[in-house]
Amino acid sequence: MSEVTAVFAPEGALSKALPGFQPRPAQQQMAAAITQLQKAGEQLVVEAETGTGKTFAYLAPALLQSGKVILSTGTRNLQEQLFHRDLPQLRAALAPRKVAALLKGRSNYLCLNRMEQVIRYPGEVDSEILAQLQIIRDWANRTKTGDLGEIAELAEDSPALPRVTSTIDNCLGRECPQYEDCYLVKARKEALEADIVVVNHHLFCADLVLKDTGFGELIPAADLIVFDEAHQLPDIASQYFSETVSTRMIVDLCKDLQLLYRTEVRDARPLSQIADQLERSARDLRLTFAVDPERGNWRDALATEQTGVAVQRLADMLQRALDICRNLLGRSKELDQCYERLDLIHKRWQLLQNTQVTGYSYWYETTPRHLSVHRTPLSVAEPFGRQLEAQEARWVFTSATLTVNGSFTFFNQRLGLGLTPAKLHTLVLDSPFDFQKQALLCLPRYLPEPNSRDMSQALVQLVEEVVAANHGGTFVLFTSHRMLQLVAKALRNDTDRLVLVQGTSSKRELLNQFVAAENAILLGTSSFWEGVDVRGDALRCVIIDKLPFSSPDEPLLQARVEDCRLKGEDPFAAIQIPQAVIAMKQGAGRLVRDVNDRGVLIICDNRMVTKQYGQTFIASLPPMQRTRSLAKALEFLRNVE
Incomplete structure (x- = not known):
């Protein structure tokens, strides 16, 4: 038995140090697979289903090996949980002398x-x-x-x-x-000196792409890099390989220019005037779009006369601001830096007006006050894969949801993994939970079609029937805010149970109330589909309104679909189904979180049964009992002890 697998044994270090620790074969298998990565550039992709204990499985080899380790999580909340809870437990048991650091953006x-x-x-x-x-x-x-x-x-x-x-x-x-005295400098100094550095995907990708000072020195020094919740990585990486200009970015720069005029270059009246004109131009551009927040195709927006004129006026103001700042160079370090920021925005703005360059999606997004414009590569496989090949490290990518119908192809291709096939290793670790006994999948008969006008009322009725039979808590997960609000309004009037709705409070506060009530109803959209761990009676039923396909008018998806067609492939099969399957697996994964959990998963979308691709979704879900009878699902809930 190797050193790393021995720590998971019944009489191993973890059993002695952690009360209630139970050895899990899948945990040992994953830890051993990480230890077996010997050469720089080797990649291990692991789907470790809920209950396998993947966090301890990568922490143990990270603590026992020599050299620097970087651990990257999907969110800041998970980053803090890993650093403050999980890592200290294992470090005390396995390597108390190892130094760990938390590094944020x-x-x-x-x-x-x-x-x-x-x-x-x-x-x-x-x-x-x-x-x-x-x-x-x-x-x-x-x-x-x-x-x-x-x-x-x-x-x-x-x-x-x-x-x-x-x-x-x-x-x-x-x-x-x-x-x-800079806190960021101090945090990065601690990270440079630490054996283990805990970061998040946003920070990792930002510094990988931008070569930000300080953290760029950490990447080459790492011998092992682990991505937890790796299913989020392709979309996060896309953000950081994009070129973006926002009106907020310009307004903030103008405020800095005005501050410099009031403090360091008081005689430079033209600086204040151009800052005012540039800020007004940015705000005027936002006003050419609808009041309500939206996403859209930037090429189409540029083609409209009103927006086209505003875009050119902003370009002219950027050029004039550059000319004025250039004449003031050398008078202030802050002003010199503002000039560099202005020059970068100007070059990006020119880039974003040249929408004829292929291989990118050109899209915009508005908030109530600002506009951001993006040029996003249709695939990050080439730039991300190239970065991986250039780093002298071993790579681990793990999540509970990486495969589609048992295959890693979709995930690997999105990140450019396996450019050298001999260096790529994959592993699927099944959950130790007995889903046949613990859970029931219900695909109810007689529901309206997903986009039918009658669907919201049918959902309300179904939720009310479930709540009447369920003495525990109920999650209702939606694919749209509109449907969430329709159902929430009806439920507030029709039930005595506590109804918690995403957006009325912070995610953490809503979850705290949900767990405390033990029989509440929580309605949420995308952010509640993953990263939520509620055990026992507090969550006995998860209801999903429909298959989580991305909106067809989402600009980046549209561009990827068009690119896929040009390659002679079927975009629905190659892109849309795999994305939706992974999202569905995340939502379904909220139900059973412990060996003692029992509950029902209800998916209210007839396409799971009527469409051939429905079988791909079913095959990717845990092996639960299945029924089309809502009555049987309600009976299962009534009998949960």
Whole structure:
């Protein structure tokens, strides 16, 4: 027995150190597979279904091996859970001398220089932002890490936070007067010296692409890189291989230019004037789009006269701002940096107007106040695969949902894995749960078609019948906010149970209320389909309104579909079905989280039965009992102890 598999044995280190630890064969198998990666560039892709214990399975070899390890998670919440809960448990048992560090993106750390500037020159801000800035200032006197997540009084989307954090564009680096005290610099120094660094996919991809100062030194030094929740990686990587310009980016730059005019270059009146004109041009461009937030095809938007004129006016203002800033170079380090930011935005804006270049999706997205325009590669396989080949590291990609009908092809192709086939290894680890006894899959008869006008009322009736039979909690997962709101409105009037609706509070607060109630109804969309771990009576039934196909008018999907057709392939089979299957597996995975869990999964979409591709979905789900009778599903719920 190898050293790493021995720690999972009945009398091994983990059984002795962790109360209630139960050895799992799948855990040992995954840990052994990671240990067997010997050569730089080798890749291991592991689908470890719920209950296999994949976190401990990669942490053990990470702690026992020599050399640096990078662990990347899907979200900041999972990153903190791994660093503060799981990693300390195993480190104490296996390698207490190993040093671990938590590293987040720069927007998570207080920038002392920008805080000082905004407090001294707050500009035109309302009383709410001023109050939030005071909270940050008070906290700044106490914090040791500068991690803004420590401030419980502020929401994650607080408008004060961007004012006291830096971006890669406006950070002064070593030229900053606060460089020696910089929290980001300190965090990166700790990461450089640590044996194990816990990051998230957004940070990893951002620094991989941007070669951001500091973290870029970590990647070549890592001997082992592990991606948990790896199914999220292709979409996250797409964001960071994109070229983007947003009106928010331009407005923020203009505010910095106005601050420089008021403080360091007071004689440069043209600087203030062009900053005002540039900001107005950015805001005018946003006004050429509908008031309500939307996504759309940038090529189509450019073709409209009103938007086309506004786009050209913004380009002219960017050029004029560049000319004015160029004449002021050398008078201020901050101004020199603003010039570089302006030059980058100008070049990207020119790029985004040349929509004839193929191989990319050109799309836009609006919020109530801003517009962002993107040029996204249709595939990140080539650039991401090239980066993997260039790094002297061993790679592990793991998640509970990576295969479609037993195959890794869709996931591997999206990331460019296996460019050297001899270096690619795959492993599927089945869940230890007895799904035949623990769970029932119900595909109810007689429901309306998914897009029928009658579907919302049918869903309300079904949920009410389920709740009447279910003494535990119920998740209702939707593919659209519109359907969620229709069902939520009806349920609030028709049931005495606690009804929790996504958007009315934070995700964490909603889940805390749901678990505490033990018989509540929670209605959620995409963010509740994954990363949610509720055990026991608190969750006994998961209802999914329909198959989670991406919206056909989603610009990036449209571009990928068109590209797939040009290659002579079937985009529905090659792209849309695999994406939906992985999303469905994530949603279904909320039901059974423990060996003692029992419950019912109800999928309210006739296409699971009437369409041939429905079999692909069913084959990818856990091997539960199946029925088309809602009455049998309700009886199963009534008998759950």
